[in-house]
Amino acid sequence: MSEVENVADIVARMAQNANRLREQGPGLAPTMETVKPRALLPDRHPTRDFFIADILDWALKDDRHSMEHPMFSLSKKPDHRMRRYEHNGYVITIKPGHDGMATIWDKDILIYAVSQLVEGINQGRKDVGPLLRVTAYDLLVATNRYSGGKNYEQLADALRRLSGTRIETDIKTNGIRQREGFGLLDGWKIIERSPSNGRMVAIQLRLSDWLYNAVLAGEVLTLNRDYFRLPGGLERRLYELARKHCGHQTKWTISLGLLQKKSGSSAASKEFRRIVKKIAEEDCLPDYRVCYEEASDNVLFYTKDAEKLAASFAKISLRRRAAEAQES
Numbered sequence: 001m002s003e004v005e006n007v008a009d010i011v012a013r014m015a016q017n018a019n020r021l022r023e024q025g026p027g028l029a030p031t032m033e034t035v036k037p038r039a040l041l042p043d044r045h046p047t048r049d050f051f052i053a054d055i056l057d058w059a060l061k062d063d064r065h066s067m068e069h070p071m072f073s074l075s076k077k078p079d080h081r082m083r084r085y086e087h088n089g090y091v092i093t094i095k096p097g098h099d100g101m102a103t104i105w106d107k108d109i110l111i112y113a114v115s116q117l118v119e120g121i122n123q124g125r126k127d128v129g130p131l132l133r134v135t136a137y138d139l140l141v142a143t144n145r146y147s148g149g150k151n152y153e154q155l156a157d158a159l160r161r162l163s164g165t166r167i168e169t170d171i172k173t174n175g176i177r178q179r180e181g182f183g184l185l186d187g188w189k190i191i192e193r194s195p196s197n198g199r200m201v202a203i204q205l206r207l208s209d210w211l212y213n214a215v216l217a218g219e220v221l222t223l224n225r226d227y228f229r230l231p232g233g234l235e236r237r238l239y240e241l242a243r244k245h246c247g248h249q250t251k252w253t254i255s256l257g258l259l260q261k262k263s264g265s266s267a268a269s270k271e272f273r274r275i276v277k278k279i280a281e282e283d284c285l286p287d288y289r290v291c292y293e294e295a296s297d298n299v300l301f302y303t304k305d306a307e308k309l310a311a312s313f314a315k316i317s318l319r320r321r322a323a324e325a326q327e328s
Contacts, residue, residue, distance in 0.1 A: 040229040040231070041229040058115050058119045059115065059118075059119075059222050060223040060225055060227065061114050061115045061118045061222060061223070062110075062114060062221055063110075063214040063215065063219055063220050064214070064220065064221055065171050065173065065219065066107070066110075067221065067244040069085060069087070069092055069169075069171070070085055070092075070094075070237070070261075070263060070264025071094055071102075071167060071264075072101070072102055072106065072107050072237075073100070073101040074103070074233030074234055074237055074265055075103070076105070076233075078099075078100035079096060079101040079103075080096050080101070081096070082094065082096070083264070087261070087262070090170060091169065092167065092169040093167070093168040093169070094165065094166075096164065096165055097160075097161065097163070097164020097165055097166070099157065099160045100164075101161065101165050102158070102162045102164075102165040103161065103233065105158070105233070105236075106162050107184075108145075108158075108228065109139065109158060109159065109162060109185070109205070110162070110184065110207075112134065112142055113132060113134065113207060114211070114220060116132065117132065117212075121215070130206055130207040130208070130209065130211075130212040131204065131206050132204070132205055132207075133191065133202055133203065135202055135203075136152060136155060136201060137201070143228050149197070152199045152200055156190075156200070159203070162184045162185035163183050163185045163186070163187060163188060164183070165183065165184050166183055167181065167183070167208075167210075168181040169210075171210075173217060174214065174216055174217035175217065176213065180210065182209065182210050184211075185206070185208070187205075187206040188203060188205050189203070190202070190203055190204075191203065191204045221243055221247075223239075224239075224243075224286035226286040227286060231284075232279075234263060234275055235284060235285065237263045237264065238259075238263065238279060238285060238301075239285045241254075241259070242285065242288040242301040243287070243288075246288060249312075250303045250308050250309050250311075251309075251312070252300070252301045253298050253299070254298065254299055254301075255296075255298055255299075256273060256276065256298065256299055257269070259299050276290065276292055276299060280292050288301050288302065
């Protein structure tokens with residue numbers, strides 16, 4: 001199937017679905033506002049305390065390099081395997097620590113920290129640096145986690161995995177390319193505990209220079225806040241890849257084999273294919289849909305914005321007609 005036919009088929013199916021719902025009654029046609037992804041976790045904090053409102057108004061930011069390359073385990077089970085990833089001339093070695101490799105859920109801490117740093121820079125603050133303090137409760141709420149006692153313990157476990165996992169790479173950040181090793185988190189400590197129950201109240205984090213340089217250079221992308229509601233590790237990783245490679249474009253196609261490599265999944269190829277198909281059927285990714293193409297064994301990611309998709313199809317059609325005119 002050609003690129004034009006592929007996009008045309010998608011637009012046609014979306015139009016058919018819209019027409020069918022319109023026939024059922026007013027107000028039922030799908031739009032970006034009314035269509036809600038399925039299979040998301042519940043919003044665990046629909047009513048939030050006033051003092052954390054400013055934090056939740058900040059745009060979520062993630063660094064482009066960890067979105068592009070598989071630096072985190074997709075499993076909640078302890079993972080002690082060393083990994084080596086090579087792509088486009090870059091080499092990354094990920095070495096887990098005693099507590100295992102940092103997981104894609106542990107990365108929420110880094111996303112939260114990066115988001116605060118970016119907001120501080122945007123506000124022109126002079127105290128922005130790789131060393132920052134965060135409130136444990138605010139972090140849990142902002143990342144859509146419960147705030148019970150065991151969640152504070154899980155937060156401490158995540159900090160241990162992040163600081164224990166070591167990365168060796170020559171990926172360039174802020175224009176600097178050098179071979180270096182660093183922790184996903186260079187250090188952390190609890191600087192305040194509650195006098196009533198001993199739970200951590202405030203945490204001090206030290207980001208790696210590698211990650212901090214990426215923030216200074218603006219090498220970050222905005223995430224949909226529903227990212228924190230995605231239930232599975234692979235769903236989160238596929239959203240990261242779609243966000244990184246689609247950007248403001250309407251679609252991105254990749255072979256299943258390369259997608260598995262970039263995702264960091266350790267599943268067998270057959271199992272990985274099955275899971276990708278299931279994710280495509282559930283349609284739970286924010287902003288993007290997934291389509292598995294059986295004949296080519298490719299995976300297509302495309303925007304849920306029907307207007308952008310239709311405009312893209314129109315441009316492709318114009319280019320095709322122009323090319324045909326030149327050939328004739």
